[in-house]
Amino acid sequence: MKDMDAEGYTTEDGRKIGGVLMEMRNITLRFGGVVAIEDISFDIREGEIRAIIGPNGAGKSSMLNVISGFYNPQEGEVWYKGAKRPHMKPYQVAQQGIARTFQNIALFEGMTVLDNVMTGRIRQMSAGMFAQALWKGRAEAEETENRAAVEKVIDFLEIQHIRKTPVGRLPYGLKKRVELARALAAEPSILLLDEPMAGMNVEEKEDMSRFILDVNDEFGTTIALIEHDMGVVMDLSDRVVVMDYGKKIGDGSPDEVRKNQAVIDAYLGVAHD
């Protein structure tokens, strides 16, 4: 185990990881009689890339939905920035600086790429209805400022050429990138990625991995991601939580997790004799 304390730790590639940003304490989530998540605790530290892995139906996406406020767990507490988070609606969670992408792309198909990414700036824009109706004062200034911020993200993810294209016309790989752009535009404290590489070929996966690392490196964004591609997960992440049937069966650095017998059993199956 790495030496870990309240101040954080240093990764193998020499990045400084800070204190605890978000902590899940004994989360249990049930749907009727089905227990999707059972008594799981883990933390996400500032600046790290944290992966949640597990076989199908392990409860990974449910966990992400708990973090983004879409589900409310029956038991357990979510601590964010040192305070217990009260019961919140998803849009309130978003306003606290938690942005996410979806496993099945959830873009606004009828809007252009630019408008989609601009919606990510909701947190930063607060001009009233009247100012917007007249397109004067605060509304106009805000629009320009935030456009500049959005253009930075668009540059960063290399989607300048499709700025004004309606999202519905884009191919899958680009849509994934636009979705990442929308989440990034919010300048989130935590970025949640639900299978960012699902359905991509090797080249697209490499691109996406590079973007994720760059985001973390350049903006210092804390990232929590779910991914099935083991190679990618082990390469990208600093620490990994492993889930199986709603329970946590492993937690630690990629190397530790790889050697963990419970994890090996969950993925490869156990011989019954």
Place this chain on the structure above:
Amino acid sequence: MFYREAGDFKTSYTDDSQTFPIKFDRYRYYAVLVAAFAVVPLVIDDYWVNAVFLPFLIYAIAAIGLNILVGYCGQVSLGTGGFMAVGAYAVYKLMTSFPEVSIFFHVILAGGITAAVCVLFGLPSLRIKGFYLAVATLAAQFFLVWLFNRVPWFYNYSASGQISAPERTIAGVPITGAETAPWAAYLFCLVFVTASALIARNLTRGMAGRKWMAIRDMDIAAEIIGVNPLKAKLSAFAVSGFFVGISGALFFAVYLGAVEVGEAFGINKSFLVLFMVIIGGLGSIFGSFAGAAFLVLLPVLLKNTLVGTLGWPTDLAAHLELMIVGSLIIVFLVAEPHGLAQLWRVAKEKLRLWPFPH
């Protein structure tokens, strides 16, 4: 050749996000404005105003209002007729209760009152969507018409149950009543149309519009990125109600002059405005104008051709007119389901490249 953005470099984000990014479009827009404000009032007569311009302008405002709700926010409403009636009765009550205040403010206030009523009937949208919401707004349509028929306070206890607009002037020029000059009524409505279109355009290209469209395209994702669905939906109902209320007020006070609620603001009206929005193009301000023009002008045009030019009997022409308009609607929707606005967009796209095919 003249219609392209080549060489027209945008150096600021404000330039880039303007309504008409192509120079030619911009000048055409100014030309239309000048013609509408300075040329048309000088040449129109009573027939043109009452048969063509007033209904076109007033329905255009209603269509813009409904388009914000249906086209931009994705909340289907069949209550437009009822909401127009709210605008009409609001302006009537205001005109008769405060005769010293200018009718200009009455119309705006009537819009505000309709916005409040519209928000009230928009509350079910927080729990239901699509066809079910349409049925819920249908209830608004019938309830409001019933209310204005049954509560004598709304029509000032008049014996006929009708409301009729008293004469009101702006700067000495009559706007309502029998004495109104065609150009005055036309200009009064034109001011409201222009303001409505500008406001609607500003709202839809800014954050308010993005929130509405986000709700329309995928409400769950919208909520997760931080859109408050309650605020977004109700603000769409409010803005939509505001415009529909203004159009109802103008329809009664300036266009018809006297109104019987069931006849003027029945369910037919709701469908008519909804057809305008669908034929014109959902989610397009230009489409609202195109749809209103299509459904107002086409019958007039057909009637003039059939009766005036070909000399057919009036009753035969009236029936044929219905059939032709109906079938044209179907033809248009099959050819271009996204409405006239999409045809217009494709045409402009082609024009940009002309004379080359790609």
